[in-house]
Amino acid sequence: MSEKAYALGIDLGGTKILAAVVDITSGEVVASARKRTRAERGQDYVSQRITELATAALDAAKLPNGESILGVGVGAAGQIDHKAGVILDAPNLGVHNMPLAALLGGQFGKPVAVGNDVEVAALGEYLYGAGKGYKNFICIFVGTGIGAGIVQDGHLYTGLTGTAGEIGHMTIQAGGRICGCGSRGCLEAYASRTAITRAIMAEIHHGRPSLLADDAAKQLKEGETIIRSGILANAIQQKDELTIEAVTEAANYLGYGLGSIMNIYNPESIILGGGVIEALDLLFETAVHRARTVALSGPAKKTPIVRAKLGDFSGVVGAACLAAQTAGYQFPNSK
């Protein structure tokens, strides 16, 4: 069958909202619309942005006559009530109890599925990205925090409380740096973009010279809280010693985390995604090297560690696929 089918995917992150109409038979994005989230303006503002962007993407897609979307899927950076389609809590989005299924269902009259951002991105990579062909793998995203989606026997595995894959909160340095979760020594406190930013800014505040002293300070003054991947990449290219040191340190911790997962879960592959992974070869390569020294010899030799393929679109493609699944669509390579 070569018939096409479409769904609308929405990637709701702390920095930006991206909506896209996706051909879910190929994983291709037909049309998309994006804007900054501006979480600081409050929940109603964010709700309105979501519906605006969804409409804009749908209009831009100009679906052929008679074609319609199967459903609407959302991946949101927060805790989700999957059944009710509600974002329970999302500190980075300034959102609490947002009834997205009701909101978007009312607007489009289609089934709505809401998932965690990392989960839906893992689903996207499974169906149309670097996870194709694997039945048991883990897809790890490094950004503001560090999270993962676990695909187990061809299905998203969410665990007892729906929170499986919170690998940012594995202890990597017992009793170490305090983490946002309240525990100490979590991977996220050492290897996220937030952690890299803190390490760099602390040194700059103490007078250490760096190409980032101006760039990063300027960007942070503009209201962003962490240094952008592009700025880090540029500083590394210009051989800025402080940036190289901070990124290498974070990469080594990330490698300890990856090696630990290879030992604990022994997945068929590890997929790494997120802007900072895409932008920084130094981070990716150092982490992979460290992971292979930490892991036991079997997994160290045999586990593929690859970058995510869908890039910025992994969230919307995954969200659209989740919507299609919820609407009853059967993907050929899923069980």
Added chain:
Amino acid sequence: MSEKAYALGIDLGGTKILAAVVDITSGEVVASARKRTRAERGQDYVSQRITELATAALDAAKLPNGESILGVGVGAAGQIDHKAGVILDAPNLGVHNMPLAALLGGQFGKPVAVGNDVEVAALGEYLYGAGKGYKNFICIFVGTGIGAGIVQDGHLYTGLTGTAGEIGHMTIQAGGRICGCGSRGCLEAYASRTAITRAIMAEIHHGRPSLLADDAAKQLKEGETIIRSGILANAIQQKDELTIEAVTEAANYLGYGLGSIMNIYNPESIILGGGVIEALDLLFETAVHRARTVALSGPAKKTPIVRAKLGDFSGVVGAACLAAQTAGYQFPNSK
């Protein structure tokens, strides 16, 4: 059907070998035989002990007329080639390339299944112990080292290279204590019985008073390499400060590991086993408390953490069940 069926299980550990005839319809041990392993006497000696003990258990079982065993199962503390039924490498047993399936198949003329000790123990707990009723859980054993068996969707999950569950080699203190595996900061280097022994003996060597100064030194001189659980339990009961301190420290590290697993894998339950867990309430309770402070709130509140139920017999029961499964027996609560 109330008909009984039997299999022979062998638990091959660094300290002792235990063979038992198990009624695999109930998980009950019908008869057993045990001896010290004496790995230092070499591989041929260990082979001979295994066949002697297997015969002794079978003789002692006095199976009713016409009844026979379905097969022979072995759980061994080492790296296993599951298909060939060979122990590839087991440093604690002084064993390398031991063809157990051929050896025991030749002796008894029955199917033989060989698995890792921790895997088969997890299978035993799943079918007849603390894992009954759970489909996704992890069964962790603390002893000379720390290992785990993962039951996923009702089946043992062994991973890409057959080594899933090596949680003793998750990094808990990046760059920390050297571990037997060659990496640094592994959980096993902080929370195993070996680690507890080292911590205690180091202090004693530096002159710190302890009730263990005589007991432990005597036991270690007799050729054992780590302090027995019973000796530790006794010292704690007598409020020996050094022992309490060392066990509490190990328990806290173990708790960081458990909390990390609750965050990463979010299992339906965690089962803890091994002699030191059975013998030391202080270790178990401190680790559980720490785990619940490390884990995110959902899993912290909801994940049952319980002790293994089959005790010393988890290995032989699991090994016998593995043999029965291999011989085609269908357990009612497995899928």
